[in-house]
Amino acid sequence: MSDLPVKSDVVGQHLLSISDLTIDALIEHLEVAEAFCEVERRSVRKVPTLKGKVVASLFxxxxxxxxxxxxTAAKRLSADVLSLAVASSSVKKGESLRDTVETIEAMGIDAVVxxxxxxxxxxxxxxxxxxxxxxxxxxxxxxHPTQALIDLFTxxxxxxxxxxxxSEGTGVSLLEGRRVLIIGDIRHSRVARSQIDAYVLAGADVSICAPGTLLPTGPADWPVTVVEDLDAALAEADIVSVLRMQEERGSGSFVPSLAEFTATYGMTDRRAALLRGDALITHPGPMVRGVEISSMVADDDRCLVRRQVSNGVPVRMAALFLALSTPEEGIRG
Amino acid sequence: MVENLIVRGGTVVRSSEVVSADVAIVDGRILEVGSQIAAPTGAIELDATGCLVGPGLVDLHTHLREPGGEEAETVETGCRAGALGGYSAVVAMPNTIPAIDSAAVVAQVIALGQAAAIDVAVAGAITVGRAGQILSPMAEMASLGVTIFTDDGNGVQDAGLMLRAMQYARGLGVTLAEHCEDESLAGSGCMNAGSLASRLGLPGRSGLSEEIMVARDLALAEATGCSLHLLHLSTARSLELCLAAKAKGIDVTFEVTPHHLHLPEELCASYDPVFKVHPPLRTKADIDALVAALIAGQIDAVATDHAPHPAQAKDRPFDQAAPGMLGLEHAAALTWEALGAEGDGRMLFEVLSRRPARIARLTEASERRGGQSAHGGELMAGEDANLCIFDPSRRPIVDPAALASRSRNTPYAGRTLTGGIRHTIVRGELIVRESEAQR
Structure with a gap:
C-alpha cells in the first residue's frame, strides 16, 4: 500500500463525537477506510502501521x-491490544473511573477505546x-461515532x-442531498445522534420518525425534520436507518407494547414494499427480528446490515490510525 | 477571642439609610456608630475605606456534612468557609448521616457549632431519616430552637404527608422548607431537561418537576396557613408562581442560589460534574428572570446550597456523580455581580442577611440554641456585633486549592469575581481580617 496524504488537522485527535469533526476529517476517515479495505483482501491481512503502539480497550x-x-482493527494495524475485563477488574472493587484510566495510562498506552x-x-x-x-x-x-462512520461508509x-x-475518492458527494429517514427509539439511541451529526455534516437531509415518547426532547432545535406520516416518508427515502428498541435502557416502557410499536413504527414487510427499489436500509445491530425489523426485510438485498459489520474493521482501522498518527507520518504500508 | 474593635472609613448599610460612619465594638456588642468616633480602649483599627459595612451574612442553606460526611466538610471547616464569605450564621441542612431528625442530633450539631467560628442554626428533617414516610419529632427539635424543617436533598414526595406535616408545623409555629422536585418527573435526570440534554444524551430533570411541586406546596400552604419557605428556586415559572402566591397573601418565602443566578445549562456540555446540581442549572431565560427579580427586590434570600463533595464523588461519570457545588466563600461577590455591581448595598444585605435572618428567626439572640447571637441587624448601638465588611473594588480570582472548605467542587475556578470580603466580625470577634481567617 502506498503512502496516503494525511491532513494535519485530522490526525492525533481524540474521536469523541461526530460533532467534533470537520467535513475534511469526516472525508479523511472515509477515504483512509477505503485504503484499509485493501488490507482485508490480502493473504496476510496485517500491516505494521501501529507496530509498537498499545491500544487499551475498556468496555x-x-x-x-x-x-x-x-x-481486530488494532491487531490488523499490528498494535498491541490490552483488554480490560471490567467484570473482574478493580472497577468492581469500587475504583473510580478516573483512577482506573489513569492507572492504565501509567502503563504506557497510546490509545483508549x-x-x-x-x-x-x-x-x-x-x-x-x-x-x-x-x-x-x-x-x-x-x-457512537465509529458506527455512524461505518454507516456512511457502507x-x-x-x-x-x-x-x-x-466509492474511493468520492468524498461525501454520493451522500449530499440524500433523504435519510431514521425510525424508532431515537431518544435512547447514541447511534441516531451520531448518524444525525454525520449525515447532516455530509449534506444529507435527515428526517426522524418515532412515537412521541421516543423522540428526542425539543426536536425543533435539532437539525432534522420530524415526520408523522411514516408510510409517505418511506416512499421518498433514499436511506432508511432502523434502530433497535433498547429495552435495556427502558425503552420498552415508553410504548404500550412491543407489538404495538411494531405495528406502528416497525419495518414490516408491508412498509418495506413502500420503499423505492434502490432505497437502502441500515441497522446498527444487533437486530431484534420481528420487533423493529421483520425477518424478510433483514434478509432483503437492500438491507446493508452484514456489510456494515464487515466494514467495521477497516473504518475502525482508519479511526485508530488517524487518532494515533502525527502530521509528519503517513501510512507506511 | 473578643477584643475591642473599631471599623474606620466604611459605608454603613442599614435597611433605610446608608451612612459614612465608623463602628466601635466593645465586649461583643456595637458600642457606637458615628462619624470620626473615638476608638475604644486598646481597640484594633480596621480599615474599611471603600467598603460596604453591613450585618453579618446569614445563609439559609448550608450543607456542613457533619455528622457522617466529614470527608466532604466539617462544622469547623464549613464555618471557616462561611466566615471568609462574610457569614456570621448559617442554617445547617439535616441531610447528614444520621439525618438531623431527633433532638439528639440537633444537640450534637449545636454543640459542634458552639466551637465554630460562626453561629450554626440547625434545620431539622420533616420526616424520619428524610425517608418521606413518618413525621419526625418536630416538637422535640423545636424545643431546642429549631425553626426550620426540611427534607432537603429531596422533596416530600407524598402530598398527603406534606399536608399533614404542614398542619402539624403550623401548630408549632415553625417553617417548612421544601426542596421542590417531583421525583416521578425528575427521575434519574442529571441536567436541565431540554434539547441540550437530549443532544448530550443526558437524562433531563425538567423545570416542570420543580414547578409542579411549587404549585402543590403553595396550595397546601394556602389551605393550612403553614409558613412555607421554598428552597433554591430555579425557573422563571417557579418565580411567577411564588410571586402570585405572595400577592394573594400566602405565607411563603423563597430563595435562589448564586449558581442559578449565574451559570447556564450550557456548562454541562463539558460533561464536567462540577456543574451537576439539583435543581439543575437552567436556561439563560430562567437566569434573566431570576436576576431581574433580584434587582426588583422580589427575592427573599440568596442562599448558597453550599454542597461540599470529595473528589471521588465528583470524579465519576456525569450521571453518577454527586449533585451539588460549593457556595459560601463567593456568594457575596456573585450576588453583588448579579445586582449589577452597583447600588448602595442595601439590596445586597437585604437578600444575604436581613431577610434570611428573619426567615430563620435569627434576629434575636437565643439561649435555647446554645447562646447564639442576633443576626441581620441594623448596625445600631447595643446590637450583637455581627458584621460583614465587603469591598466592591476587590477582584479575587477563584482558586479551588485555596478554599477553606474541605472540598474543591467550586464551579467558579479561575473566574475573577467582582468584590470580596475584607473583614468578618462575629459576636465581636474578628474572625476574618484582611481576607484571612483568624481561626
Missing part, C-alpha cells in the same frame, strides 16, 4: 461486535489523559455500486 458496558471489531453506559464518560477520560488518544466506542445515549459504497463506480 464498561457489554458489547460483542464493537469490541471485536475495534480489537472506551465504551461506557454514561454519556460523556469518554470526554472525561480524554480530559484525564496526558497523552493517550481516546476513541469513543459508545457512551450512554450520547454518541451507504457510500452501496450507492457507488448502484452507479457502477468505485
Amino acid at each position: 464498561f458496558e457489554e458489547s460483542t461486535r464493537t469490541r471485536l471489531s475495534f480489537e 472506551i465504551r461506557h453506559s454514561s454519556a460523556g464518560a469518554p470526554h472525561q477520560v480524554a480530559r484525564w489523559m496526558d497523552r493517550a488518544r481516546v476513541l469513543n466506542a459508545g457512551d450512554g445515549w450520547h454518541a 451507504v457510500r459504497q452501496a450507492i457507488a455500486a448502484q452507479e457502477g463506480r468505485t
Whole structure:
C-alpha cells in the first residue's frame, strides 16, 4: 500500500463525537477506510502501521461486535491490544473511573477505546489523559461515532455500486442531498445522534420518525425534520436507518407494547414494499427480528446490515490510525 | 477571642439609610456608630475605606456534612468557609448521616457549632431519616430552637404527608422548607431537561418537576396557613408562581442560589460534574428572570446550597456523580455581580442577611440554641456585633486549592469575581481580617 496524504488537522485527535469533526476529517476517515479495505483482501491481512503502539480497550458496558471489531482493527494495524475485563477488574472493587484510566495510562498506552453506559464518560477520560488518544466506542445515549462512520461508509459504497463506480475518492458527494429517514427509539439511541451529526455534516437531509415518547426532547432545535406520516416518508427515502428498541435502557416502557410499536413504527414487510427499489436500509445491530425489523426485510438485498459489520474493521482501522498518527507520518504500508 | 474593635472609613448599610460612619465594638456588642468616633480602649483599627459595612451574612442553606460526611466538610471547616464569605450564621441542612431528625442530633450539631467560628442554626428533617414516610419529632427539635424543617436533598414526595406535616408545623409555629422536585418527573435526570440534554444524551430533570411541586406546596400552604419557605428556586415559572402566591397573601418565602443566578445549562456540555446540581442549572431565560427579580427586590434570600463533595464523588461519570457545588466563600461577590455591581448595598444585605435572618428567626439572640447571637441587624448601638465588611473594588480570582472548605467542587475556578470580603466580625470577634481567617 502506498503512502496516503494525511491532513494535519485530522490526525492525533481524540474521536469523541461526530460533532467534533470537520467535513475534511469526516472525508479523511472515509477515504483512509477505503485504503484499509485493501488490507482485508490480502493473504496476510496485517500491516505494521501501529507496530509498537498499545491500544487499551475498556468496555464498561457489554458489547460483542464493537469490541471485536475495534480489537481486530488494532491487531490488523499490528498494535498491541490490552483488554480490560471490567467484570473482574478493580472497577468492581469500587475504583473510580478516573483512577482506573489513569492507572492504565501509567502503563504506557497510546490509545483508549472506551465504551461506557454514561454519556460523556469518554470526554472525561480524554480530559484525564496526558497523552493517550481516546476513541469513543459508545457512551450512554450520547454518541457512537465509529458506527455512524461505518454507516456512511457502507451507504457510500452501496450507492457507488448502484452507479457502477468505485466509492474511493468520492468524498461525501454520493451522500449530499440524500433523504435519510431514521425510525424508532431515537431518544435512547447514541447511534441516531451520531448518524444525525454525520449525515447532516455530509449534506444529507435527515428526517426522524418515532412515537412521541421516543423522540428526542425539543426536536425543533435539532437539525432534522420530524415526520408523522411514516408510510409517505418511506416512499421518498433514499436511506432508511432502523434502530433497535433498547429495552435495556427502558425503552420498552415508553410504548404500550412491543407489538404495538411494531405495528406502528416497525419495518414490516408491508412498509418495506413502500420503499423505492434502490432505497437502502441500515441497522446498527444487533437486530431484534420481528420487533423493529421483520425477518424478510433483514434478509432483503437492500438491507446493508452484514456489510456494515464487515466494514467495521477497516473504518475502525482508519479511526485508530488517524487518532494515533502525527502530521509528519503517513501510512507506511 | 473578643477584643475591642473599631471599623474606620466604611459605608454603613442599614435597611433605610446608608451612612459614612465608623463602628466601635466593645465586649461583643456595637458600642457606637458615628462619624470620626473615638476608638475604644486598646481597640484594633480596621480599615474599611471603600467598603460596604453591613450585618453579618446569614445563609439559609448550608450543607456542613457533619455528622457522617466529614470527608466532604466539617462544622469547623464549613464555618471557616462561611466566615471568609462574610457569614456570621448559617442554617445547617439535616441531610447528614444520621439525618438531623431527633433532638439528639440537633444537640450534637449545636454543640459542634458552639466551637465554630460562626453561629450554626440547625434545620431539622420533616420526616424520619428524610425517608418521606413518618413525621419526625418536630416538637422535640423545636424545643431546642429549631425553626426550620426540611427534607432537603429531596422533596416530600407524598402530598398527603406534606399536608399533614404542614398542619402539624403550623401548630408549632415553625417553617417548612421544601426542596421542590417531583421525583416521578425528575427521575434519574442529571441536567436541565431540554434539547441540550437530549443532544448530550443526558437524562433531563425538567423545570416542570420543580414547578409542579411549587404549585402543590403553595396550595397546601394556602389551605393550612403553614409558613412555607421554598428552597433554591430555579425557573422563571417557579418565580411567577411564588410571586402570585405572595400577592394573594400566602405565607411563603423563597430563595435562589448564586449558581442559578449565574451559570447556564450550557456548562454541562463539558460533561464536567462540577456543574451537576439539583435543581439543575437552567436556561439563560430562567437566569434573566431570576436576576431581574433580584434587582426588583422580589427575592427573599440568596442562599448558597453550599454542597461540599470529595473528589471521588465528583470524579465519576456525569450521571453518577454527586449533585451539588460549593457556595459560601463567593456568594457575596456573585450576588453583588448579579445586582449589577452597583447600588448602595442595601439590596445586597437585604437578600444575604436581613431577610434570611428573619426567615430563620435569627434576629434575636437565643439561649435555647446554645447562646447564639442576633443576626441581620441594623448596625445600631447595643446590637450583637455581627458584621460583614465587603469591598466592591476587590477582584479575587477563584482558586479551588485555596478554599477553606474541605472540598474543591467550586464551579467558579479561575473566574475573577467582582468584590470580596475584607473583614468578618462575629459576636465581636474578628474572625476574618484582611481576607484571612483568624481561626
